[in-house]
Amino acid sequence: MDLSIPSIRQLAEGKNPNSFSNRFRARRFRQFEALVASLPRPLRILDVGGTNEFWKNRGWAGRSDVQIFSLNLVAEEQRHENITPLTGDATDLAQFADGSFEVAFSNSVIEHLFTFEQQRRMASEIQRVSKSFWVQTPNYWFPMEPHFHVPGWQWMPLNLRVSLIRRWRCGWRGPCPDPARARNLVQEVRLMTGRELQVLFPGATLLPERFCGLVKSWIVIGGFPMDRPKSDMQKDTRS
Numbered sequence: 571m572d573l574s575i576p577s578i579r580q581l582a583e584g585k586n587p588n589s590f591s592n593r594f595r596a597r598r599f600r601q602f603e604a605l606v607a608s609l610p611r612p613l614r615i616l617d618v619g620g621t622n623e624f625w626k627n628r629g630w631a632g633r634s635d636v637q638i639f640s641l642n643l644v645a646e647e648q649r650h651e652n653i654t655p656l657t658g659d660a661t662d663l664a665q666f667a668d669g670s671f672e673v674a675f676s677n678s679v680i681e682h683l684f685t686f687e688q689q690r691r692m693a694s695e696i697q698r699v700s701k702s703f704w705v706q707t708p709n710y711w712f713p714m715e716p717h718f719h720v721p722g723w724q725w726m727p728l729n730l731r732v733s734l735i736r737r738w739r740c741g742w743r744g745p746c747p748d749p750a751r752a753r754n755l756v757q758e759v760r761l762m763t764g765r766e767l768q769v770l771f772p773g774a775t776l777l778p779e780r781f782c783g784l785v786k787s788w789i790v791i792g793g794f795p796m797d798r799p800k801s802d803m804q805k806d807t808r809s
Contacts, residue, residue, distance in 0.1 A: 612634075613636045616641060631652065641660070674703040681759055682758055701793050708762075711784075719740065776788055
């Protein structure tokens with residue numbers, strides 16, 4: 571049985587270029603392109619949690635003026651000359667010196683680190699190794715949880731969420747009968763509030779990404795020549 575809303579899973583399908591999720595990604599990326607347009611080339615980008623597919627879909631694979639280093643716990647296969655897959659931990663980027671990259675980029679990764687302390691470590695490392703940064707993450711206060719696709723999931727007691735995912739499919743996960751594995755799946759995702767992001771990225775600009783008037787996700791930017799692109803996104807740190 572699927573406890574989540576099936577239509578939500580279709581809207582969030584990452585491999586469908588016309589999905590709701592990909593339309594948001596495309597809009598979001600236009601904001602990123604506006605910010606980096608004036609940065610000197612060649613542009614060195616560290617993408618924490620990035621994929622070949624993401625940059626190919628954005629039209630940046632194969633560009634001679636951009637060198638992208640995509641870092642994951644398990645490195646992807648190299649498919650493009652300007653995208654170098656790396657193995658590493660988002661919370662410990664000791665293999666890179668301070669200011670090694672013009673830009674650190676991360677899309678929907680920081681919420682997958684289990685604890686606020688781990689999120690703090692990732693935020694600190696991103697700011698250390700880069701001259702500017704772009705970090706996107708779903709908003710804790712948006713009612714539809716983007717990983718489990720159950721309304722209000724993140725506000726439920728932990729034990730209830732574990733019990734549900736042991737019995738039913740919830741979004742991209744489950745059913746998972748094993749109690750320890752189920753608890754791990756639930757605890758891995760820790761959505762963040764705007765105030766928490768302000769604490770971890772002091773002085774950064776928070777751009778809200780809205781859907782039906784509610785903040786669906788946050789984009790945290792800092793260090794760019796202009797700290798906000800020309801867009802209809804407005805700074806909002808109330809959540």
